[in-house]
Amino acid sequence: MAKPGFLDSTPRDSAVFGLLGLALAVAGYCLVGLVVLFGKKKTPAPLPPSPPGEFLLGHYRVVPVDAPFKRYAEWGIEYNSDVLYFETFGTKWIVLNSLRAAVELLEKRGAKYADRPRFVMFEEMGWSPTLTWLRWGPQYQLHRRALQPPFAKARVKQYTGMQRKEALICCKSMVEDTTNWLQAVRRCSVAIVLKIAYGLDVDGPQSPWIDLAEKSATAIGKAGAPGSSIMDLFPLTRYLPDWLPFMERLRYAHTWRAAIQNITELPFRASLTQMASNLDRRFFTHNGVASYQENDKGNSQSSFGLEDIKGAAATVLIAGNDTTAATVMLLILYLMQNPHVQRKAQEEVDRIVGRDRLPTWEDTSNLPYMNLVLQETYRMNPLSPLGIPHASIEDDVYDGMFIPKGTIIYQNVWAMFHDASVYAEPFRFWPERYLPREEGGSGEPLPVGNFGFGRRICIGRNLAENSLLIVLATMLATVDIGWPLGPDGKPAPFEPEWSFRGQATVMPFEAIVTSRSRKSEELLNAELDILENTVF
Numbered sequence: 001m002a003k004p005g006f007l008d009s010t011p012r013d014s015a016v017f018g019l020l021g022l023a024l025a026v027a028g029y030c031l032v033g034l035v036v037l038f039g040k041k042k043t044p045a046p047l048p049p050s051p052p053g054e055f056l057l058g059h060y061r062v063v064p065v066d067a068p069f070k071r072y073a074e075w076g077i078e079y080n081s082d083v084l085y086f087e088t089f090g091t092k093w094i095v096l097n098s099l100r101a102a103v104e105l106l107e108k109r110g111a112k113y114a115d116r117p118r119f120v121m122f123e124e125m126g127w128s129p130t131l132t133w134l135r136w137g138p139q140y141q142l143h144r145r146a147l148q149p150p151f152a153k154a155r156v157k158q159y160t161g162m163q164r165k166e167a168l169i170c171c172k173s174m175v176e177d178t179t180n181w182l183q184a185v186r187r188c189s190v191a192i193v194l195k196i197a198y199g200l201d202v203d204g205p206q207s208p209w210i211d212l213a214e215k216s217a218t219a220i221g222k223a224g225a226p227g228s229s230i231m232d233l234f235p236l237t238r239y240l241p242d243w244l245p246f247m248e249r250l251r252y253a254h255t256w257r258a259a260i261q262n263i264t265e266l267p268f269r270a271s272l273t274q275m276a277s278n279l280d281r282r283f284f285t286h287n288g289v290a291s292y293q294e295n296d297k298g299n300s301q302s303s304f305g306l307e308d309i310k311g312a313a314a315t316v317l318i319a320g321n322d323t324t325a326a327t328v329m330l331l332i333l334y335l336m337q338n339p340h341v342q343r344k345a346q347e348e349v350d351r352i353v354g355r356d357r358l359p360t361w362e363d364t365s366n367l368p369y370m371n372l373v374l375q376e377t378y379r380m381n382p383l384s385p386l387g388i389p390h391a392s393i394e395d396d397v398y399d400g401m402f403i404p405k406g407t408i409i410y411q412n413v414w415a416m417f418h419d420a421s422v423y424a425e426p427f428r429f430w431p432e433r434y435l436p437r438e439e440g441g442s443g444e445p446l447p448v449g450n451f452g453f454g455r456r457i458c459i460g461r462n463l464a465e466n467s468l469l470i471v472l473a474t475m476l477a478t479v480d481i482g483w484p485l486g487p488d489g490k491p492a493p494f495e496p497e498w499s500f501r502g503q504a505t506v507m508p509f510e511a512i513v514t515s516r517s518r519k520s521e522e523l524l525n526a527e528l529d530i531l532e533n534t535v536f
């Protein structure tokens with residue numbers, strides 16, 4: 001929270017406070033820097049290698065803000081180490097560049113690495129308690145216990161009918177407006193998690209919930225790698241005025257604060273209103289609030305309070321919608337760029353499902369090539385290239401390298417997925433690479449780590465994968481994804497743009513999505529007519 005005094009003060013007062021604060025902060029951090037520099041105690045083993053830092057600032061300016069994962073991968077090769085060490089003013093972080101290191105530390109020794117760093121910037125953005133950012137401890141465990149079971153593999157099967165309906169609506173909208181496929185994708189992704197978290201429906205492409213979800217996704221997606229802002233490194237700087245030139249991330253946090261507050265508050269309130277007349281315990285807030293009220297009536301205190309339920313539901317909506325939409329965007333991009341892959345996956349759907357009906361969720365496990373298309377999409381561009389950082393709970397030694405307690409751990413899944421010694425031609429989209437050599441593949445391992453590692457692994461991975469598979473199968477059955485044409489009627493030159501600040505996402509791009517056949521269009525309409533009044 002910003003200090004109330006700052007909000008009330010005049011610009012001149014705030015300038016004076018700001019400069020005073022700045023001077024104090026600089027003096028304080030210089031002192032810490034000197035203590036760190038000269039007061040280093042002997043460690044039981046050498047620290048992992050690191051590139052040279054700068055006097056006092058350490059690695060603060062050495063690591064690029066844009067696409068840091070690529071630089072970390074290069075340093076890994078340069079220093080011949082899958083673990084690298086960085087430090088600035090007492091904040092320590094390591095980067096794991098190999099799957100071997102990530103599995104050894106985050107999974108086999110998971111209990112030592114289950115913490116998160118404190119995300120001061122996200123606090124400044126006004127987040128309620130949410131599983132994703134909570135530090136290891138009783139409140140975290142309470143949230144994980146509340147959120148993990150409803151998203152277990154067996155439990156999320158109950159949502160597959162609803163997910164399929166949303167996939168059908170998505171493809172129908174794409175066919176009806178062949179250039180606005182992105183709106184259809186966003187609607188679909190928001191609708192699925194909004195329903196599961198709150199029991200609320202998205203009424204149409206203009207639904208305010210879509211706008212709300214999009215704003216919060218932008219707020220989070222462009223906030224920079226979690227835990228890397230100046231406030232995360234020097235927490236006192238959050239009290240500086242945000243107009244100072246180097247406080248860009250504080251300005252960002254304040255600008256997007258309203259979006260986070262709205263997405264936390266508004267669907268929760270709407271859900272409370274809805275459940276007053278129509279309680280349905282399959283939905284997270286309905287069940288959570290009803291249990292809370294029952295406990296209250298029975299005079300037993302709920303450990304999971306209303307603020308916790310609100311924060312947890314917002315996590316599902318925020319963590320679940322943009323990640324799914326961003327992955328569908330990638331699928332569309334890679335299918336468009338690789339027409340032979342698109343054709344091969346369509347042929348598989350035609351062969352297994354036939355052309356007289358549309359795929360169901362049960363079909364998805366019988367479509368091996370389509371599944372590989374999804375895996376290859378994960379590998380090509382992991383959405384969180386450095387994962388969400390963990391933090392170490394105690395001192396540790398790995399491969400003769402010392403990892404001090406309180407170190408922030410980034411998992412460079414991008415480096416793992418583009419390691420040329422594991423994946424031949426790592427920048428080529430080639431789903432066959434996972435097939436055995438005798439089937440024309442290269443026997444390479446499926447990518448591991450897109451959903452994180454160990455005790456903090458994504459709770460929504462089963463739900464997300466179901467959504468992605470049913471959307472992909474429905475797209476393959478009903479639409480052709482084509483390259484935009486230039487004025488001469490030939491495919492226009494196109495190079496996608498990417499955002500590598502925080503999440504790694506492809507920027508909106510043009511694609512022509514057309515109906516595959518008259519028959520597939522009829523099937524879409526017929527299925528949706530049948531499902532129109534089905535309550536999921």
Ligand code: HEM
Pocket residue numbers: 131132133144147151315316317319320321323324327383384387388389390449450451452453454455456457458459460461463464
């Ligand atoms: C393609 C879709 C998705 C991707 C790529 C993804 C990726 C991730 C990653 C990388 C993490 C960090 C794991 C770690 O720290 O080791 C994570 C955590 C998390 N995800 Fe997802 N996610 C996706 C979908 C979802 C969905 C649909 C939900 C909600 C139902 C969700 C909820 C969460 C939560 C609550 C956490 C925090 C877990 C914790 O800290 O204990 N995610 N996700």
